[in-house]
Amino acid sequence: MNYTxxxxxxxxxxxxxxxxxxxxxxxxxxxxxxxxxTKGLSSLxxxxxxxxxVSELSFTGMAVGMASQGFKPVIHHGRIEFAxxxxxxxxxxxxxxxxxxxxxxxxxxxxxxxxxxxxxxxPQHTANYHSIFMQSPGLDIFIPATxxxxxxxxxxxxxNTNPSVxxxxxxxxxxxxNFSIDECNATKDEAFETASIYGNGKDFTIIxxxxxxxxxLKFLEFSNKNSILKxxxxxxxxxxxxxxxxxxxxxxxxxxxxxxxxxxxxxEGGILSTLxxxxxxxxxxxxxxxxxxxxxxxxxxxxxxxxxxxxxxMKSIAASLKKIGYKFENLPEMTFDEIHNAPxxxxxxxxxxxxxxx
Amino acid sequence: xxxxxxxxxSEMVKIRTIEDLIAKDYLENKIFSFLHLSIxxxxxxxxxxxxxxxxxxxxxxxxxxxxxxxxxxxxxxMLFEIYGDERGCCKGFGGSMHMLDKKVGFVGSTPIxxxxxxxxxxxxxxLKHSLKENIAVIFIGxxxxxxxxxxxxxxxxCVLKLPILFVIEDNKFSVxxxxxxxxxxxxxxxxxxxxxxxxxxxxxxxDVLNIYNTTLLIKDKMLKYKCxxxxxxEVTRGLYGHSGPLKENNPYYRDEKSINDIYEKDCINxxxxxxxEKKVDAEEINSIVSNTIxxxxxxxxxxxxxxxxx
Numbered sequence: 001m002n003y004t005x006x007x008x009x010x011x012x013x014x015x016x017x018x019x020x021x022x023x024x025x026x027x028x029x030x031x032x033x034x035x036x037x038t039k040g041l042s043s044l045x046x047x048x049x050x051x052x053x054v055s056e057l058s059f060t061g062m063a064v065g066m067a068s069q070g071f072k073p074v075i076h077h078g079r080i081e082f083a084x085x086x087x088x089x090x091x092x093x094x095x096x097x098x099x100x101x102x103x104x105x106x107x108x109x110x111x112x113x114x115x116x117x118x119x120x121x122x123p124q125h126t127a128n129y130h131s132i133f134m135q136s137p138g139l140d141i142f143i144p145a146t147x148x149x150x151x152x153x154x155x156x157x158x159x160n161t162n163p164s165v166x167x168x169x170x171x172x173x174x175x176x177x178n179f180s181i182d183e184c185n186a187t188k189d190e191a192f193e194t195a196s197i198y199g200n201g202k203d204f205t206i207i208x209x210x211x212x213x214x215x216x217l218k219f220l221e222f223s224n225k226n227s228i229l230k231x232x233x234x235x236x237x238x239x240x241x242x243x244x245x246x247x248x249x250x251x252x253x254x255x256x257x258x259x260x261x262x263x264x265x266x267x268e269g270g271i272l273s274t275l276x277x278x279x280x281x282x283x284x285x286x287x288x289x290x291x292x293x294x295x296x297x298x299x300x301x302x303x304x305x306x307x308x309x310x311x312x313x314m315k316s317i318a319a320s321l322k323k324i325g326y327k328f329e330n331l332p333e334m335t336f337d338e339i340h341n342a343p344x345x346x347x348x349x350x351x352x353x354x355x356x357x358x
Numbered sequence: 359x360x361x362x363x364x365x366x367x368s369e370m371v372k373i374r375t376i377e378d379l380i381a382k383d384y385l386e387n388k389i390f391s392f393l394h395l396s397i398x399x400x401x402x403x404x405x406x407x408x409x410x411x412x413x414x415x416x417x418x419x420x421x422x423x424x425x426x427x428x429x430x431x432x433x434x435x436m437l438f439e440i441y442g443d444e445r446g447c448c449k450g451f452g453g454s455m456h457m458l459d460k461k462v463g464f465v466g467s468t469p470i471x472x473x474x475x476x477x478x479x480x481x482x483x484x485l486k487h488s489l490k491e492n493i494a495v496i497f498i499g500x501x502x503x504x505x506x507x508x509x510x511x512x513x514x515x516c517v518l519k520l521p522i523l524f525v526i527e528d529n530k531f532s533v534x535x536x537x538x539x540x541x542x543x544x545x546x547x548x549x550x551x552x553x554x555x556x557x558x559x560x561x562x563x564x565d566v567l568n569i570y571n572t573t574l575l576i577k578d579k580m581l582k583y584k585c586x587x588x589x590x591x592e593v594t595r596g597l598y599g600h601s602g603p604l605k606e607n608n609p610y611y612r613d614e615k616s617i618n619d620i621y622e623k624d625c626i627n628x629x630x631x632x633x634x635e636k637k638v639d640a641e642e643i644n645s646i647v648s649n650t651i652x653x654x655x656x657x658x659x660x661x662x663x664x665x666x667x668x
Binding site: 022050052053055059060062064065071088092093099100102103 | 415417446447448449450451452456458460465466468470473475476477478479480481482483484485487494506507510511513514517518
């Protein structure tokens with residue numbers, strides 16, 4: 001199943017199982033709504049998919065009011081830049097709602113916000129402001145990196161009493177993964193993994209999230225095949241509303257001596273830099289080398305020529321690792337399509353073990 | 359009808375008495391929360407809320423003690439909240455700008471001005487889609503009604519046919535900025551709001567009975583025609599200023615030449631004069647007023663005694 005269909009299937013499940021669920025956003029009721037993630041749902045649930053005026057602030061705020069009264073609204077924002085018009089409602093209202101009212105007043109709004117890289121989208125449609133959400137206690141953050149993650153994040157929201165945001169990397173929409181929907185049982189008490197670890201090599205640890213996972217995994221496969229240096233990838237997937245930096249995740253990092261942050265957002269002030277900052281705070285006396293692989297500190301331009309290799313790829317990951325003394329050679333050249341078109345990457349592999357940490 | 363007028367008189371006097379007492383403590387540095395007093399503007403809360411049932415849901419703003427009390431909110435929990443006591447309506451986490459008493463349908467207040475309008479749309483949505491014959495009411499000021507959130511929300515409410523009553527409590531000032539500094543000479547609430555296809559009515563805040571009667575009619579219409587409504591109430595700010603409170607003996611920013619000019623427009627005085635004109639016994643009115651003041655003061659003192667200030 002691809003990422004787009006996984007989201008759609010999860011919405012289908014929500015709508016079938018909870019009559020308090022409404023999906024609200026610009027064009028969500030189109031036959032191919034929300035970039036295909038609500039495709040066909042409005043013919044099955046005509047009253048539940050609600051198209052709205054181009055008023056991001058007010059329809060997001062409406063969802064806050066609905067959630068406060070026991071409803072389960074899902075809000076779709078097609079770009080982070082559009083959601084920013086509604087930040088007052090997301091941060092100052094929803095995220096603080098239960099806290100400021102004394103703790104007995106939930107506001108379980110679920111925000112789907114598309115974010116980041118996409119061909120030709122340019123400086124005002126590709127921002128990666130994950131870190132803004134990090135600074136808002138009370139808000140659960142899901143950053144699904146695979147179709148199964150996306151499905152489970154949405155399903156989990158049925159039971160979530162916190163407001164939550166799913167930051168969807170649109171670059172991942174064509175990726176696919178084989179999984180059985182029936183095995184994705186979310187329950188009220190089930191914990192959501194804070195990260196998944198791919199591989200178990202000891203020489204280096206790549207830490208990444210969202211669409212950084214693809215190039216990271218490609219690099220891991222390459223090094224497994226072509227190098228004596230073996231590594232692993234830690235992909236962060238969920239930040240809890242009450243505890244942003246999971247103890248287990250920090251401890252996992254302590255088992256590494258060389259860490260490379262692969263960030264598809266500029267590193268400056270980003271979620272990996274704060275995570276590593278927290279890690280450093282808790283790792284006095286340890287001797288660990290850090291290096292980053294991330295875009296330069298400017299917006300992503302529009303023209304493919306200017307975009308060039310703005311985002312991390314296998315080659316730039318290798319170049320970064322070289323800074324801490326690791327040499328990888330003969331990395332494959334990337335084609336134009338590989339650099340500029342969303343990948344149809346498949347997450348099914350039996351060569352790399354995967355396990356979750358909470 | 360007369361009993362409703364007397365009830366509203368008593369409620370307005372109670373709100374004013376309580377707020378005067380809180381203000382005194384604030385000025386003596388005993389309250390560590392913002393405090394936005396409603397003194398002078400009690401009529402809009404009391405007039406509107408008396409036309410509602412507990413199942414109609416109201417939501418307020420930074421200045422909402424009067425809305426909360428008029429909707430039937432618990433006095434004790436309100437005072438505890440303002441003084442930062444854990445027995446408060448928000449356990450002390452919110453303070454004066456976060457009033458909440460779900461039992462009586464006062465489902466919250468938050469202080470980010472126009473922000474309240476979209477939230478009200480959501481509350482109205484939940485009523486409509488739970489098939490309840492009730493309305494949502496939000497109170498916002500004339501300054502808040504300048505924010506985009508407000509205009510967006512009127513349009514949204516009209517498109518989705520939401521049973522929401524937007525009450526603009528217009529005291530003519532945003533902090534100390536007067537209307538002429540914030541709106542063009544030809545600005546017209548009526549034209550703008552009706553231009554959205556929304557029903558609009560403007561009434562004077564001096565006359566609580568008229569506010570009450572107008573709200574009754576509006577609520578009937580809203581439920582019958584499944585539409586939102588804007589009720590614009592022109593109130594008169596008392597002498598405590600925007601926030602603080604300040605005791606403004608000679609407010610430089612106001613048109614009124616003297617304090618007497620302000621008192622003359624006062625909603626409580628107006629109601630008393632009206633009642634006298636209607637031949638209600640002046641002694642009865644006086645005793646209602648003084649009994650209410652005494653009772654509210656004694657309630658306040660009893661609650662206040664239980665609070666450890668520092």
